[in-house]
Amino acid sequence: MTDSTTPETPIIVVMGVSGSGKSTIGALLARDLGVAFTDADDLHPIENIEKMASGVPLDDDDRRPWLETVGATLAEASERGAGLVIACSALRRRYRDTILASAPKVRFVHLHGTREVLAARTEGRTGHFMPTSLLDSQLATLEALDPDEPGIVVDIDQPVGRIIDDAVSRLRAGPSA
Ligand SMILES: Nc1ncnc2c1ncn2[C@@H]1O[C@H](COP(=O)(O)OP(=O)(O)OP(=O)(O)O)[C@@H](O)[C@H]1O
Numbered sequence: 074m075t076d077s078t079t080p081e082t083p084i085i086v087v088m089g090v091s092g093s094g095k096s097t098i099g100a101l102l103a104r105d106l107g108v109a110f111t112d113a114d115d116l117h118p119i120e121n122i123e124k125m126a127s128g129v130p131l132d133d134d135d136r137r138p139w140l141e142t143v144g145a146t147l148a149e150a151s152e153r154g155a156g157l158v159i160a161c162s163a164l165r166r167r168y169r170d171t172i173l174a175s176a177p178k179v180r181f182v183h184l185h186g187t188r189e190v191l192a193a194r195t196e197g198r199t200g201h202f203m204p205t206s207l208l209d210s211q212l213a214t215l216e217a218l219d220p221d222e223p224g225i226v227v228d229i230d231q232p233v234g235r236i237i238d239d240a241v242s243r244l245r246a247g248p249s250a
């Protein structure tokens with residue numbers, strides 16, 4: 074079997090808790106890298122969206138099939154030799170391992186911020202299903218990238234353009250930074 078991807082083909086998960094900027098940064102990062110963008114919120118089954126909208130956090134069982142779909146979507150792009158950026162919370166190490174099992178070339182961009190900044194961002198937006206009340210559960214679930222995971226951490230307390238420039242230059246520099 075030949076591998077049609079190149080090491081440069083970006084296969085990226087923009088991860089982090091609710092309100093960290095995954096959708097905003099993910100779409101712009103994809104545009105800068107010249108690849109497609111998918112929001113994993115659009116891959117959740119309706120039951121998951123309804124659960125979060127009612128103020129109840131998802132559990133591992135809720136997330137498992139969704140993470141498998143995220144991994145399969147990345148794998149499909151990678152196998153075609155196409156790049157893809159997906160915005161996906163990927164909060165726990167084992168969630169990321171599920172994605173990596175399907176898409177071993179994936180790299181994670183963790184959008185990291187303080188609770189204060191995150192709460193201000195989620196409170197500042199309208200028309201989103203995710204209540205700010207779930208932020209604490211998101212933060213309690215979050216496991217930071219371990220040193221052996223492929224990825225980078227970016228501080229969200231800066232303008233969008235600087236976040237993109239920081240992420241692009243560090244992604245181009247190598248598997249982790
Ligand atoms: N660097 C930034 N500076 C200022 N505002 C930002 C920045 N990044 C994102 N925002 C704003 O913060 C809010 C949250 O961003 P966004 O919806 O992209 O986060 P998210 O991680 O996709 O959230 P969720 O996972 O809950 O869908 C939005 O109103 C967005 O416009």
Ligand SMILES: O=C(O)[C@H](O)[C@@H](O)[C@H](O)[C@H](O)CO
Pocket residue numbers: 089090091092114125131136161162163164203211
């Ligand atoms: O794993 C999860 O709990 C979910 O993916 C959430 O993170 C939301 O879908 C997302 O953040 C939108 O608000």
